[in-house]
Amino acid sequence: MKRRIFLQTTGATGLVLGFHLGKAEAQAPAGRAEINAFISVAPDNMVTLQIHKSEMGQGVVTSVSQILADELDADWTKIRTEFPGVKPVYGTPMMGTYGSLTIRGSWNQLRQTAAQAREMLVQTAATRWNVPVTQVRTENSTAINTQTNARLTYGALAVDAAKLAVPARPTLKTAAQYKLIGTSPKRLDTPGKVNGTTMFGMDYKMPGMLYAAVERCPVFEGKVRTFDATKAKAMAGVKDVFSIGHGVAVVADNTWTALQAKKAVVITWDEGPRAGNSTVGLRKMFADMAATVGKSAQNSGNVDTALAGAAKKLEAIYEAPYLSHAPMEPLNATVRVTDTKCDIWVGTQIQTVAMQAAAAATGLKDDQISIHTLYLGGGFGRRGGEDYIHEAVEVGKHMKGTPVKTVWSREDDLQHDTYRPMSYTKFTAGLDAEGWPIALHARIVCPPFGQPGTATEGIRDMKYAIPNFRCEEHSPDVGIPVSYWRSVGYSQNTFFMEAFLDELANATNKDPVEYRRKLLASQPRMLAVLNLAAEKAGWGTPLPAGRFRGVAVVSNIGSYNAQVAEVSVTAGKIKVHKIVCAVDCGIVVNPAIVAQQIESGIVYGLGPALKHGITLDRGRVSNTNFNSYDPTRIDETPQIEVHIVPSTANPGGTGEASTPTTPPAVLNAVFAATKKRVRMLPARAADLA
Amino acid sequence: MAITFNLNGRAQSVDVAGDMPLLWVLRDTLALTGTKFGCGMALCGACTVHVNGAPTRSCITQASSVAGKNVTTIEGLSPTASHPVQRAWVEMDVPQCGYCQSGQIMTAAALVAKTAKPSDADIDEAMRGNICRCGTYQSIRKAIHRAAQLQGGQA
Numbered sequence: 001m002k003r004r005i006f007l008q009t010t011g012a013t014g015l016v017l018g019f020h021l022g023k024a025e026a027q028a029p030a031g032r033a034e035i036n037a038f039i040s041v042a043p044d045n046m047v048t049l050q051i052h053k054s055e056m057g058q059g060v061v062t063s064v065s066q067i068l069a070d071e072l073d074a075d076w077t078k079i080r081t082e083f084p085g086v087k088p089v090y091g092t093p094m095m096g097t098y099g100s101l102t103i104r105g106s107w108n109q110l111r112q113t114a115a116q117a118r119e120m121l122v123q124t125a126a127t128r129w130n131v132p133v134t135q136v137r138t139e140n141s142t143a144i145n146t147q148t149n150a151r152l153t154y155g156a157l158a159v160d161a162a163k164l165a166v167p168a169r170p171t172l173k174t175a176a177q178y179k180l181i182g183t184s185p186k187r188l189d190t191p192g193k194v195n196g197t198t199m200f201g202m203d204y205k206m207p208g209m210l211y212a213a214v215e216r217c218p219v220f221e222g223k224v225r226t227f228d229a230t231k232a233k234a235m236a237g238v239k240d241v242f243s244i245g246h247g248v249a250v251v252a253d254n255t256w257t258a259l260q261a262k263k264a265v266v267i268t269w270d271e272g273p274r275a276g277n278s279t280v281g282l283r284k285m286f287a288d289m290a291a292t293v294g295k296s297a298q299n300s301g302n303v304d305t306a307l308a309g310a311a312k313k314l315e316a317i318y319e320a321p322y323l324s325h326a327p328m329e330p331l332n333a334t335v336r337v338t339d340t341k342c343d344i345w346v347g348t349q350i351q352t353v354a355m356q357a358a359a360a361a362t363g364l365k366d367d368q369i370s371i372h373t374l375y376l377g378g379g380f381g382r383r384g385g386e387d388y389i390h391e392a393v394e395v396g397k398h399m400k401g402t403p404v405k406t407v408w409s410r411e412d413d414l415q416h417d418t419y420r421p422m423s424y425t426k427f428t429a430g431l432d433a434e435g436w437p438i439a440l441h442a443r444i445v446c447p448p449f450g451q452p453g454t455a456t457e458g459i460r461d462m463k464y465a466i467p468n469f470r471c472e473e474h475s476p477d478v479g480i481p482v483s484y485w486r487s488v489g490y491s492q493n494t495f496f497m498e499a500f501l502d503e504l505a506n507a508t509n510k511d512p513v514e515y516r517r518k519l520l521a522s523q524p525r526m527l528a529v530l531n532l533a534a535e536k537a538g539w540g541t542p543l544p545a546g547r548f549r550g551v552a553v554v555s556n557i558g559s560y561n562a563q564v565a566e567v568s569v570t571a572g573k574i575k576v577h578k579i580v581c582a583v584d585c586g587i588v589v590n591p592a593i594v595a596q597q598i599e600s601g602i603v604y605g606l607g608p609a610l611k612h613g614i615t616l617d618r619g620r621v622s623n624t625n626f627n628s629y630d631p632t633r634i635d636e637t638p639q640i641e642v643h644i645v646p647s648t649a650n651p652g653g654t655g656e657a658s659t660p661t662t663p664p665a666v667l668n669a670v671f672a673a674t675k676k677r678v679r680m681l682p683a684r685a686a687d688l689a
Numbered sequence: 690m691a692i693t694f695n696l697n698g699r700a701q702s703v704d705v706a707g708d709m710p711l712l713w714v715l716r717d718t719l720a721l722t723g724t725k726f727g728c729g730m731a732l733c734g735a736c737t738v739h740v741n742g743a744p745t746r747s748c749i750t751q752a753s754s755v756a757g758k759n760v761t762t763i764e765g766l767s768p769t770a771s772h773p774v775q776r777a778w779v780e781m782d783v784p785q786c787g788y789c790q791s792g793q794i795m796t797a798a799a800l801v802a803k804t805a806k807p808s809d810a811d812i813d814e815a816m817r818g819n820i821c822r823c824g825t826y827q828s829i830r831k832a833i834h835r836a837a838q839l840q841g842g843q844a
Contacts, residue, residue, distance in 0.1 A: 196723020
C-alpha cells in the first residue's frame, strides 16, 4: 500500500461533505495526515472517515463509521465524514452501493483497515516512549502508556504513523471488545436532515451554474425528428435549446424556467419500433409465451412423473406490473465539462458507472473525470443507472465550460425510469394424499434484467423441501428499460412463491405456518425467523372480529425474514393493521438502523401490494405523477414490529430484506379474510368482491 | 416583478416572474435549498413552508401571492434547530434519506401549533399529504407525539 502524508483542503476527489456537522466544520481540517484510504487524523485530533458507500437513507454514514471507529478506538464525538472519489480501494470491480452489500461486503475490509491504522498509531507511540507495543493501549483517539499513564493523541501521532509500513495481519477485536459495533448511537446524518442543511444532489450550486431540463421521447427508444424552439427561446431566462438525440434539452437560468420551457418546445418524434407496447398487449404476449417450454433455470427430480402421480394438482397464474422506483428526490446531476476534465456532482449509487458514463459521453479518460458524491434523496436502485448521468454529461458537453444542473420533473421520473420488469408466472403443483407437495413447476416470463438468474430469484432458489422441482424462464426483450428495484427479482417472485405456497396449504386446510415449518425442517435460519414471527404475532391466538393473519418467509441478500400481517377487509378495502417481522441478518452493527431498514422495506413493499403499478399504452407510460402512482402514506402504514434474531454469523444485508415478504404476508391475510386469492398486483377492490 | 415579503423574520425583496412558484424563488433565487422539490403538483408535501403560519405547498404557490406575507422555511423554523418538532425528530432519529423531512417537519410544526396534543387520527389527517418513500411514518408518528410533550414542557 502506498504511504503518503495527505495535506488536503478540498480536492477533486475529497469533496467535503461534513454538512451534517454544520457549515463551520465542513472544511477539511488543516494539516491532517492520511493514515490510509479510509482514515485521516488532524493535529486537533479530529478523525476524518471516508465513507465509500452512498448515503441514501440506509445509514451507511453512521454504520460504516461505527465499524471503523470501533476498531480504531476513535473518539465517537470527534469524527467527521466525507464521500471520496473513485478509487479501487473503495470497491472493485465497481465502487457503488447496491445489493444490500455495504456491511456484509465491507465488514472485513473496514475492520482490517481500521485495525491497521490503530496498530500504526500504537507503534508510533511505543517508539516515542521507547516501550514495547504491548505497553500501549488505546481509547478515545488517544494512546496511553499503561505503565506511566502518559498520553499521546492520535492527532499528535498521525503524521509519523502514516509513514510506517502497513501491518499485514493486524489483530482484530473480539466481539466482546466492541464498544460501538452492536450499539445504536444516534445517526450522524440526522442533524443536517432536520435543519435543511444536508446537501443533496438537487441542492448543489456553484457560481455561473445554469439549469437544464430535457423533454424526452415519450416512447422508449424513440428519437427527435425535428423541433421548433421559437416559443421556448422567447421565454425570459432561456439560454439554449438543443437536441440530444432521445430528447430536446432546454438550458435556463433557473429550474422553473427550464421545466416550463421544455414544454414549449414543439417536437416531432420518430417513435421507433416500440410504439405498439401496451400493458394489455404485453400481458397477452407473456401469457402466450407461458404456454411454451422455457429455458431451464432449475431442475431436480422428475416433475412430470411426479405430477402425473399426484393425488391433487393445482395450477395458478401470478402477475406483477412494471414498477417505478420514485425516490423522493427527482433525478439530477450537475456537470462541468472542459476539453480536459469532467466534474460531476451527483447522488449516485454507483460511482464507477457514473464515471464510465461520463467517459463514454465525453471521450475523456477515467482519470480526467471526477465524481463528487452528494447525499441521495432515495435510491432504491434507480440511482445505480447510467442514463441520467450520460444525459446530463451530454447537456454539459454542449454547454462546454459552464456548469449545468440537469433536473428531472416527477413526470420525467415516472415516465422514463428503468423499471422493475413486469412478470408473469404459471405454477403447477402436485400434492400427495396428505396434501404435501411432491412436485412444483414454475414457468416465469420476465424481461431480462441484471445478471443471469435475476428474473427467477425467489422461485428458482426457494428453500422448501419439494422433491421434484422445475423452474423455467422466458426472457422477452420488449424494449422497456428495466433494472434493479429494491430487492430485485425477489420483489415479485417472493410474492408469487409465498402466495402459491399458501394455496397449497389451503388446498388441504393446513395451517400456513405449520405447512411451512414442515417444508423448512432442514433450513434452521428460515425456521427460526418463521417461528419467531409467529410467536411474536401470536399466530393461532384469537383476533378482534374481522381481523385475519397471513404469513410469508424469505431468504435473500444473505439474510432471512418472516412476516405476519394482520388485516381487515371492508367492502373490498384492505386495511393493514399490523406487521410483525422477525429478521436474521447475522452480526448486527447498529440494531436501530436495522429496524429502520426493515420498517422502510415493509412500507416500500406495501405500495406494489395494494396501490401502484406502471401501465403502458401506445408505447408510453400512462402514470404521470403521484396522483397516478401513489405511494403508501402515513394513514395506510400499519404498526410495525421488528424482532432481530441474535446471531454470530457473518453479516447479511438489510436494505432489501423485508420488501419481498410484505406483499405475500398481507395478501395471504387478505385470503384468510375473504377467501379471495389475489394473483395480480396491485390488489384491486374488484378482485375481492 | 419586484415582490416583498417577510422571510424567516426578515424583509426580503426579489425580482422574479410573478407566476414563478415560491419553491423556486426560495431554492434558485435565494439559495434556501432546505425546501424540496418532489412533484410540482402539491401531491407529496416535500415543498411545505408556512405562509402566515399555515402549512403551504410552495410548489404551487405563486411568488406574487406571498407579497406582504410571512413565509417561514425549514431554515427559519428555529435559529438552532431547537423547535420541539426538530428536537423530537433528533431524539427519534426520524430521517432516513431525509429528502422529504423538511416538508414533514414543517407540516408537523403547523399541526402541533394548532393542536397541542394531536391524536393518531389528527396526525393521519395532517400528515397524509406528505410522502416518505423511505417509510419513516411510524417514527414520524412517535416523534409528533413526543414533540407535543416537549412543547408542553415535558422532559
